[in-house]
Amino acid sequence: MTAEPNDPTRAGTDWTDSGEGKVTLSRNEVETLCSKAARGAGMSWGLAEEAGVAAGWLAARGIDGPAALLTYLQTGVVDCRDRLVIMSDGWSRLEAGLLCPIALGAAISDFAGTDLGPIGPSRVSLGSTAAPILLLPFLAGAARRTGQSVCLDWEGGTAKVGPGEVAPDGVSELLGMQHAEIGVQALSDTNIAHLPQTVCRLDRRVIEALNGFAMKTTVPPSEKSRADAGAGESDND
């Protein structure tokens, strides 16, 4: 057996020639890939970490969060820091336009457990949000910390999220939506069926496209950079 050389400028598996179909990735790989892709598409480091963890959480439940994240990144990361205002009288929109599901999810997570958290007995409208499937992990985290299950609604549908889990109903409809007018409300029902955990299966083309974004976080090689990283002398001795 010989070891044929592979391309040293490549990060790993070359997905471009591997044809159609799905590939099993470790959850760690999904998180890392999605986090780097989000950063490569322009998210802050901290939100990019959230994007990676959220996509991994969904993929581990058989929900193609990575594909939804990819679609969102392809349409452009939304800077919504001036679009949402959270005051003692509730959550409201300062300006029109889509909300970033990662930034909104992070805000829901951050405010959960404070007096300003959006999840209460009356419905709070959050407005038009991109890739709303990506909110589910944040809602599940908020539900775990507050012990309060949540109903996420959009025109014509709902999804139920319990502590750390999501019920199957409505998930595939939500997954198909590039954006939606959404709202959240506390659920009195605490006994929520949940999607079982599974291995992460991703479409090769999704991986390839996410990897394209991820590679934007990297610096092209130069002779100097290559030499700087190594031993001062030959390492073949």
Next chain:
Amino acid sequence: MGNPDLAQATVVLRRPPSVVMRLARMGSAHPMRLSFLRVLLRRMQSGAWTFDRPVWDVDNKGVGRAVYRAVGPDRTYCLVAFSHDLPDDMRSDRVIATAWDATFALFDGDPTVEDLDRLEQNVPYQEAGRISGRELSLSRANRSVRLFSHVVDRLAKGQQPDAEEMAGVGYLMRTTAVYGSGKFGAADRREIAGREELAAPFQAEMLSVWLTRQFTVDIVEHLAAAKGGAAAVRLDVGLKRGLGVGNSTGLGMAPFLVRHPILLNNWMMTREEALARVRSLTTATEAQVAALKEAAQAAIVNAADWRSEHPIQVSKLADLRGDLERIAAKLDDFPSSDTYPWNALWIWGEETLSEEGQEALLALVLEPHGDLVDGLSDCMSADESAGFTIDGSMTIGGLRSVLRDRYDWALKIDYSVPEEQARFWYVSEEKLEPRLGDRATDDGASLEQPLCTGRLAWELEQSLNGWSDGDLVAAFLLRHPEHRFMVRRAQIADRFPYAEVQDNLISDRMLPIDLMRCKLAFFGATHFDPRSDKWVRISLFQGAPYPLDLSEGVVR
């Protein structure tokens, strides 16, 4: 005479993070009882693990495959090895290499022939292949050109290799990357973390390297037999025991400690707790004193065999050798009549020895106290997801106070001085290798990685201007998503005091090898040998028993 004031303080004393978490001290770390390969060997020896080599299908050129099996009380693990005939000009230890002398995967259970065939299609290609959730690690090794052919030639002629040559290198092969934790399709850490034998950090990787050490000896003996026929002999048991597995490591290892703050905290705090326990003892038994002296003598021998040509390490080795002599002399009068004799020894060391010597003394004083400290290895792993969720209900006043308490070292630095921002960490397109650039002259600073923790903390603190102490972190982050990364770290550091390296990681004085030495010491590495300020070689398992003859050998 005991000093009551000192005695009172000692009972609870751990060295503070401001002492322990400095690069210069981390870069003086020594392997010790709680190092991960020691944890593995203790388990393998006490847990009645058995080992065999069910597959050895290697031709006369050394090409083929082998399986090394470790059978424990609950589960079996197998190292699957692929041995190659690598042209000399393709041999490189850099991550950007594309072929190796041998490649490995640690399989979870007993592999079938189909599993071996699948792995043979992937493992030799390393990063360019795919493994699965049935595998726990992926690794490769290159021959030491100097030693490998010397040993094969000698054994083939019926002679033993030159002892001096053997000691000068210390290993037949060196690993150049050992990937675990979900890399390239391998099982996620979270899938195996609940297994008792893999709960401590890096146990799968350590097992893989230990079994690899057996392979390195088996392959030289195989090649010697192929070459010399009936004249060939096997490697002398004593020489064999002196061989470790080398490891060659570049910058890729350095960011790990920064990226895993809770894990770093648990390693450091556990080690400091072990030291504090020993310092709090009021007695030193005869057996403990004998074990301490034996460990000191072994350290002197180890330091004498420790070679490096790098000026920094040459100077550190001189410090170490001098300090070990001082320690040995001091032990002539140990234990003293102090109420806390171990603490008295420690205080003497702090007043007398270099950082290199002090950290060596730490490893020595733990050595006689397995009963007291070995159980602490259960505290060294970490569920890092536990630190992920940001507490948005923390007030800005609370965050300010965390920054003052945990990042005072960072807030004092003037980042407008070019020297304090001289470098930047980045990821190269080439196999995603982490690299360190020169901000003034190199391209890529706009793609800087967030490893400049000190500057990030300072920037966060600046951005808090204008916010009231009573405001919520949640509200701040809604307006400042660019600080989310650092707020997460700060909240982790608040709960985990040893989470942050307390030095500027982008200054012109920073030495990446200090981070690497700290991590490698926790692995149990010996003979730390820098080849530049970003590249090192070390040895693992030197002096340890081999899996196929577990009863022989001891580990320091």
